[in-house]
Amino acid sequence: MYLLVVLYPKSILNNLKENSPIVLFCIGYLPLLQNPNSISVVGSRAIDDYTLKITNRIGKTLADNGYKVTSGYAKGVDTAAHFGALEAKGTTTM
16 A cells, blocks of 8 residues: 655645545646645637737736746646746746
8 A cells, every 4th residue: 555645735625625626636846836826827728829928928927926827737828827927937836
């Protein structure tokens, strides 16, 4: 028998309680998930250039204001937010 210890985000447990997912799959610097200034950006995979540009700017603005961007890194909005945060020298977790 193996025991797997993970850094499950307390914010999810506190907010969703018994509705919290049993398992979360994450990559990145996981202690960022414990940061109270984390914010998730999720949206459509099928976006136009304007939406891509706006979402990238949102990611940059969040990072510039001390927020950590967290999302699934899916094509589209998720990825644009991650890249925007990274361009602003911010941090992201997926």
